[in-house]
Amino acid sequence: MAGQQVKLGFCPIGKFVFSHADALRYKAILVEKLKEWKVDYVSIDDVLPDGIVRDQSHVEPVVDHFRRSRINALFMPHCNFGTEGAVGMIGAKLGVPVLLWGPRDEAPLPDGRRLRDTLCGLFASSKVLHKLNVPFTYIENCSVDDPALQRGMDIFLRAANVADALRRGVRIGHIGQRIDFFWTTIVNESELLERFHVEVLPLDMVEFVQRAKQRAAKHRTAYQSELKALKESIQIVGFDSDDPMINVLATRDEMLELGDRHSLEGFAVQDFNSLIDEMGAYCFYAESAVADHYPIGYESDIHGAITGVLLHRVAYNAAPTFLVDLTVRHPTHDNGILLWHAGAPLGMRDQSDPVKIGHHWILPSPLSGMTHFRLQQGPITVARFDGDRGDYQLAVGQGKSIEGPYTQNNYVWMEVDDWPRWERTLMQGPFIHHTGMLYGHYGDALVEACRFIPGLTPLRLDQEISTRNVRHPADV
Numbered sequence: 001m002a003g004q005q006v007k008l009g010f011c012p013i014g015k016f017v018f019s020h021a022d023a024l025r026y027k028a029i030l031v032e033k034l035k036e037w038k039v040d041y042v043s044i045d046d047v048l049p050d051g052i053v054r055d056q057s058h059v060e061p062v063v064d065h066f067r068r069s070r071i072n073a074l075f076m077p078h079c080n081f082g083t084e085g086a087v088g089m090i091g092a093k094l095g096v097p098v099l100l101w102g103p104r105d106e107a108p109l110p111d112g113r114r115l116r117d118t119l120c121g122l123f124a125s126s127k128v129l130h131k132l133n134v135p136f137t138y139i140e141n142c143s144v145d146d147p148a149l150q151r152g153m154d155i156f157l158r159a160a161n162v163a164d165a166l167r168r169g170v171r172i173g174h175i176g177q178r179i180d181f182f183w184t185t186i187v188n189e190s191e192l193l194e195r196f197h198v199e200v201l202p203l204d205m206v207e208f209v210q211r212a213k214q215r216a217a218k219h220r221t222a223y224q225s226e227l228k229a230l231k232e233s234i235q236i237v238g239f240d241s242d243d244p245m246i247n248v249l250a251t252r253d254e255m256l257e258l259g260d261r262h263s264l265e266g267f268a269v270q271d272f273n274s275l276i277d278e279m280g281a282y283c284f285y286a287e288s289a290v291a292d293h294y295p296i297g298y299e300s301d302i303h304g305a306i307t308g309v310l311l312h313r314v315a316y317n318a319a320p321t322f323l324v325d326l327t328v329r330h331p332t333h334d335n336g337i338l339l340w341h342a343g344a345p346l347g348m349r350d351q352s353d354p355v356k357i358g359h360h361w362i363l364p365s366p367l368s369g370m371t372h373f374r375l376q377q378g379p380i381t382v383a384r385f386d387g388d389r390g391d392y393q394l395a396v397g398q399g400k401s402i403e404g405p406y407t408q409n410n411y412v413w414m415e416v417d418d419w420p421r422w423e424r425t426l427m428q429g430p431f432i433h434h435t436g437m438l439y440g441h442y443g444d445a446l447v448e449a450c451r452f453i454p455g456l457t458p459l460r461l462d463q464e465i466s467t468r469n470v471r472h473p474a475d476v
Helices: 020-036 056-069 086-095 120-132 149-170 189-196 205-218 220-231 243-261 274-279 284-290 302-314 420-428 443-452
Strands: 008-010 071-076 098-101 136-138 169-174 198-203 266-269 296-297 322-329 336-341 357-360 368-374 381-389 389-403 410-416 434-439 457-459
Touching: 008 020, 008 443, 020 071, 020 198, 056 086, 071 086, 086 120, 086 149, 098 120, 098 149, 098 443, 120 136, 136 149, 136 443, 149 302, 149 443, 169 243, 169 302, 189 198, 189 302, 198 205, 198 302, 205 220, 205 243, 205 274, 220 243, 243 274, 243 302, 243 368, 284 296, 284 368, 296 302, 296 322, 302 322, 302 434, 302 443, 322 420, 381 410, 381 443, 389 420, 389 443
Parallel strands: 008 071, 071 098, 098 136, 169 198, 169 266, 266 296, 368 410, 389 457
Antiparallel strands: 322 336, 322 434, 336 410, 357 368, 381 389, 381 434, 389 410
16 A cells, blocks of 8 residues: 555544443554555544544544544544444544444353444444435455455545545646547536536647747757667657657656646647647657656547546556557457557556657658557556536446557557447447556446545446446435
8 A cells, every 4th residue: 555645534433332442452453554554544642532432522623633634534443333423423524535444343252241333333323424425435344354454445545545636626737729520528627627626727739839849949959868868769760850859858848847837637638730730740759758647638638637637546646547549349359459549658668569759650641759669468447537418427447458469559458358348338428439547457446436526426347237326425
């Protein structure tokens, strides 16, 4: 769990009945587990006696403490039973993702007494959370050393990190504007802002080009040196001079500066034709370099950029994401599909396949600048945030890379459990051919995140039973 970005409020729950000593014992065991798992947590040891909630009078001091600490997730382990009213009020007042769990009860003592009725208390608290419209993740009643607890904690923290983007706000920088014939990328910016706190920051293409060219001229000597070194490690063809590639490198740096200056989490980029004509090159190598740091929605795909942000967050921003086209079915594998586009993060490259910068093999253009390299092998998660008429969904699926025929640009062939079912599901909408991809399997965390994002329904692609029936308490 190293690198996780969630500050977790650790709020142990007890009650005046059952063994307080046993509750404190489990609280201490859980503290050691959180440290072992390298979870960034805030306790209530300085707020309450013994650092455990046992009465409804404890609600306000605990809430005030967690608000000052700026937590963005809450763990309420039930250590002997549960003060359900306090659990409900703390969860409702803080308004952050809640994790509910308690240790599996041991056998009664020889005289028939029980130190805890944890499961019973969890049932009571879950009812109050439902009553107060507080969404929560539940980990099954298990022992502290059961793998289900650590796995559930990991899924919850990743889900909370994803949900935080659309609960507290995210900013997408849009360079240029939507191209007329890309009707698939028409979005409702006002609705994105009002419902999901997504701010689309318009970045004027004319100003962007001017600044990138000024940067290229000012730092020409440094860019020439970088380009000379670059030519020793990658193949660059189709240019009569160094000027276009210098413009591409300056485009990369201008995007990185904009991301830092405006606190962006992602970009949507027009890509062509204005940027290409002005720079004298396709700028996909610039986007490949930027995509190692920021998710990019190519072809002004703002929903695609949002998808990339969610994928980036589920991996704690430690791995790049790529917005690919679902392109063609595998010629010999019925459950295989080609994930393809240009501008893939350089960090996704198969190390055995060198980078090539060359011409566009589809569009009849004399200009060069397209990236060509195969992507690495491994487990894959794909996702797509999309919606029409106020109905927003997050399609999520998992697969793995497989061998397939060579093609140009950036690509990997993916095998899934039942591609015809995926195809029908995605085709019936509201999705398009663009989907975000990330190496690793994070489907459970992405689906769980939707519990904490009002108005976003998960759609699991890689299971026979869809999870579209996951509802928010407020929707019931």
